Amino acid sequence: MAQIKPGKSGIQVDEKSGIKIAILPIPGTFLELIQPLAGSKNRFSKLLAERGEGLGWICFHEEDYDDRVATLKKNGFSVEEDIAISFPGYQFRVAGVSPEKAGGFWLEFANKKALPDFLIKHEF
Numbered sequence: 766m767a768q769i770k771p772g773k774s775g776i777q778v779d780e781k782s783g784i785k786i787a788i789l790p791i792p793g794t795f796l797e798l799i800q801p802l803a804g805s806k807n808r809f810s811k812l813l814a815e816r817g818e819g820l821g822w823i824c825f826h827e828e829d830y831d832d833r834v835a836t837l838k839k840n841g842f843s844v845e846e847d848i849a850i851s852f853p854g855y856q857f858r859v860a861g862v863s864p865e866k867a868g869g870f871w872l873e874f875a876n877k878k879a880l881p882d883f884l885i886k887h888e889f
Contacts, residue, residue, distance in 0.1 A: 774788060783804075783809075783810070784799050784807065785801075786798065786800075801813055821871060822870050823870065823873065824874070825872070825875070826875050826880060826884075827876060827877055828878070830878070833860070834846065837874075842862050843866065844861070844862060845863070846861075847860075861873045
């Protein structure tokens with residue numbers, strides 16, 4: 766079995782957002798592990814409390830974020846919009862379709878144009 770280890774950014778703790786995050790490089794993509802900090806009140810702690818450990822969501826980086834959100838809404842999906850807090854020092858818009866409507870986990874859509882360069886280039 767291949768060993769997957771955090772990238773050069775390692776494991777980061779963001780007290781302000783209430784999360785610990787590790788980005789694991791995988792050829793052509795990455796796996797993001799997020800752990801809510803004890804006592805934090807954010808969407809990650811809520812998801813963990815409601816559903817337990819495991820796959821929480823799949824995120825798609827959208828070239829035309831506004832068009833994707835409009836298309837989802839036009840097709841009858843209830844879309845929750847937020848500002849991502851996963852990467853300390855970076856904020857970008859994300860939209861989500863709830864697990865009840867997406868096969869058991871969140872579908873998340875991120876505004877690719879606003880993502881940090883290290884995510885786009887997989888330099889973590």
